Amino acid sequence: MSAIRRIDVTLKDHDYAVHVGSGARRLLPAVLEELGVGRVALVSAVPERELPDPGVPFTVVPVADGERHKTLASVESYCRAFVEAGLTRSDAVVACGGGTTTDTVGLAAALYHRGIKVVHLPTTLLAQVDASVGGKTAVNLPEGKNLVGAYWQPSAVLCDTDFLRTLPRRELLSGYGEIARCAFIGAGDLRGLDLTEQIVASVTLKASVVARDERDQGPRHILNYGHTLGHAIERATDYAWRHGEAVAVGTVFAGLLAGRLGRVGQDRVAEHREMVESFGLPTWLPSGVPVTTLVELMRRDKKKGKDADAGLTFVLDGPRGVELVPRVDEHLVSSVLADLPSGPAPTPA
Template identity: 75%
Template sequence: MNTPSGTANSGAAGDIRRIEVALRDHGYAVHIGPGARRLLPSVVRDLGARRVVVVTALPDADLPDPGVPCHVVRARDGERDKTLATVEEYCRAFVRFGLTRSDAVVAVGGGTVTDTVGLAAALYHRGVPVIHVPTTLLAQVDASVGGKTAVNLPEGKNLVGTYWQPAAVLCDTDHLATLSPRDMLSGYGEIARCAFIGAGDLRGLPLHEQIAAGVALKAAVVARDERDQGLRHILNYGHTLGHAIERATDYAWRHGEAVAAGTVFAGRLAGALGRVDDRRVAEHQEIVAHFGLPTWLPSGVCAQTLVSLMRRDKKGLDTADGALTFVLDGPDGAELVHSVPESVVRSALAAMPTGPEPTAGARPDPA
């Protein structure tokens, strides 16, 4: 399935790229490049916000200046804090500050921060504007764009959430220099899977171009299907098994690492169903391996556990008949495939090697 690329052009601030997310009733820009966070005062001014609450996982010295009076709320990044309790904590901080619908919220951090703060902003006073300043590769290329906000339950990932589009997204690539190799590795997982959903092979491109390609693809898909009624399902490529791996390892595997293994599995499953040939199956393995990402399943986790977790995941359960559903490659590109036989799923799982928790030793250097 071919998808149009997003609208990308050079911004007014030097090397910063601007990609428009053009929705039916509203839209916003994603700014990508060094120093993008310095655009925050102009974004706040354009919103007409008098004050902001900045929810951040960064130290004070690294916070962007919003250009208006602000209150700083400390956040924690990581799946263990992606909970309803965290959302309540943020909302109560908004109350103490006296935040109104004429003000705004700024989320500064990784995917957990943008997800939880986005959900808090959607719920507080039934919706206040939120600006995302993603500081991790994973959040810049995927999590902060598209308006999905959600938190986890003990039963599964992202089971409680809503759609709340940001007013703007500022992807400052300078933040990436501060990340650990493992955090960078996780972000590459979302970049690798883009090759199979319309972005093409991004290997060899500078990192900022890889981010822009991923964002442009997502912007184009979201513009056509904001609320997951059809086309947007392709963005879940590799995520059904990926979420199961995260849960099965108690989040010892990072999101992008698990999605990478899920992408390899998706290629194998598509091959087993006769949707793609052996060359295309091998391409899944080669692209994921190029980024230093895991092409194996976690050792010590049985197939039954993974299948059970995939059944609980909102991306994997076919509510019509209880069968498993996957986004899989095929003659017309990636598409949602219903009622995949469990026996084929188990065989594809059994064909994958197992191994330890990933490390970041083989990742490419940022460019």
């Protein structure tokens, strides 16, 4: 096993480690032993032969990854599988899959017996750099993305980069969408690093932000950079656009909107597009989706406050750095969106 990097997430009531590197999944038995776990349910989107032996009695629960399965019905099915597996509050759940799996299984773990330990084994780049870390768990409703959820921190996260070797190019691009936006929220330009170091840098940034604001009361809003429009694009295309692709467009839009508001200069605006394009990510809106539809979906964003009727809320760059900007005029938002070209979902070779 090559050297595995460790990032500690230090919270007020709960600390845990994120391990990143080739073979990280093989740390699972030691992690479970340290947690004192007697039995686990391995909720997995990968073949059983790719799962590590947890070293304790276990039940494999198959899961279908993807946004279409990120539902309350899935949460119920997992909880019923936990009952069949005989899990008690002293046992644990292991979530092995992409970001939709860690989100959905994490919520099931938060609800089962009012909270059971969960260990994440993220298998996609998107999940490794972002979704599996930070304790946000949620599922979608027909009305919007991530509208039902809970904060439930994992007991450990094992980011085995070997999972990424066979990842389809488009899934890698989705992860790069989160890496690209990290450049504007404190991580700096990560393009010169190898993939493992990009993951480590992204997780280190997120760990530092979550440590300061576990429950989205302030600084953690910066992690939503590019996500307000990104989530709207996902929903408007019925998730035909991947999360990272949509966030990439949202990042370009955030730069343009900040420029139109006079918060940043044109060089900084151009830097957003250049960063996204350099990763091979889209910088256009999905064809066939009216601007009015995107604006309506953004009205449902979770960040809006009690004065939400006064406009939209975005996380934007500015003279004081990235911050939450409320009451942005919808006509201005529509005008900026109208300036973006449109096209099909990316189809990388």
